[in-house]
Amino acid sequence: MSSSNSKFEPFNRGLPRTVGACMAAMLMLVMSSSCVTTEAATGGWVYICTGPKAKVYHSTPNCRGLKKCSGSIKKLPASSVNRRPCKVCH
Numbered sequence: 446m447s448s449s450n451s452k453f454e455p456f457n458r459g460l461p462r463t464v465g466a467c468m469a470a471m472l473m474l475v476m477s478s479s480c481v482t483t484e485a486a487t488g489g490w491v492y493i494c495t496g497p498k499a500k501v502y503h504s505t506p507n508c509r510g511l512k513k514c515s516g517s518i519k520k521l522p523a524s525s526v527n528r529r530p531c532k533v534c535h
Contacts, residue, residue: 491523495527501531 491502495516503511506518510533
């Protein structure tokens, strides 16, 4: 196997080279597209709790995950938020 494909070695074992490369490309596409869908799914805006323990963003201000917010709830552009999506509303 060539050294350029070595980082995908676990995906290539036992498969023809082209199938392994195709699987690796599909995996990279799936991993890289998750951030794009967030902005599209929320219309470009998300809601966050400003409390000290808050770590997620929400697609709606009425999400039950925001009910115990100890700070305020802010509406922000999705591209400016570095948090994981809420498991309730996403």
